[in-house]
Amino acid sequence: MSARPVGRPVPAEGLDGTYSQSWFPLCLSTELPPGQVLGVDFLGGRVAVFRGAAGGPARVVSGYCAHLGADLSVGHVEGEHLRCRYHGWRYDGSGACTSTGTGEPVPPRARLFSFPSRESHGIVWAFNGRRPLFDVPGLPVPPDELLLRHTVLDEAPVDPWLVAAQTMDVQHFLLQHGFALDDGDDPNDAVTATAHSMGYPLRLTTPDGQRLDLRVEIHGTSVFRQTGTLDGRWFCWLTALRSIRPGVSRPYFVLGARRAEGGADPAADEAFLDDEAFLDRAMGVMMGMLADDAPVLLTLHFRPGLLTRSDRALGRYLEYLRRYPRADPGCGEISRDAPG
Secondary structure, X not given: OOOOOOOOOOOOOOXXXXXXXXXXXXXXXXXXXXXXXXXXXXXXXXXXXXXXXXXEEEEEEEOEOOXXXXXXXXXXEEOOEEEOOOOOOEEOOOOEEEEOOOOOOOOOOOEOOEEOEEEEOOEEEEEOOOOOOOOOOOOOOOHHHXXXXXXXXXXXXXXXXXXXXXXXXXXXXXXXOOOEEOOOOOHHHOOEEEOOEEEEEEEEEOOOOOEEEEEEEEEOOOEEEEEEEEOOEEEEEEEEEEEEEOOEEEEEEEEEEEOOOOOOOHHHXXXXXXXXXXXXXXXXXXXXXXXXXHHHHOOOOOOOOXXXXXXXXXXXHHHHXXXXXXXXXXXXXXXOOOOO
């Protein structure tokens, strides 16, 4: 018997030391209070995420001191600087070394790689590159009108782009999840794309009769954004995955709904309680889909083979991945084998 025909491969994360130039979630904003530093495994290496003592934006820098390679996450924040515990070298938010523990002059090349970072949707994000190619996708509702929930799962043996691929696999919504498309609708014919995103409208009915009218999108290779309605009420769902090392990522989920009009006291506000009930229902739909997908995703040996006409959106996404820009994260400075 001849071997199964296989299409051109999709580059794995970490191939030749490079990763997708995308936004990745590092931690929840609530995990990084003022004056705190966290060590985060990221893109095959380690970064330090810190916030100055006065608050302000989160900073993301390569995780090993430029002096002797000490892990900076075991240091501490002094004012707006990150101080290495080993010999007291201090770094500002741009990664520049501003002083040594001995008071001797700072070597001219003493600096850390500073990743572009953002905080949005209650998450601290970092971009793999010197400059972002696009921004973290926003939401069409002002933050003060949103009620958000966050869920973070354990590491999973998949690259982020593989989880995102489920969005572009129209047939899996019908066959894996048992949803029904609107009569006459074929999302394969409605795909739009940019250099760094892809998506389409998706109108479905769940097996238990709930109605979804959505816009689903992939941004970069690691962020899925869904906005639309469940039985006529607006909600949003973001899935973002941090690439930890080749073939391993950690999923972050954000579920949101517009707050119903009501009083200021959630404990005594019936509208707030209705919000929570709606979020419970939306969470049940989304996590139910995840539960359906998990046994496949956690065992899948993904090799694009013989695609059919129903795979047109998926085929476009695979081509998008093959062309997608990649970079050596932090110019090699985050690796344990080559500290900055």
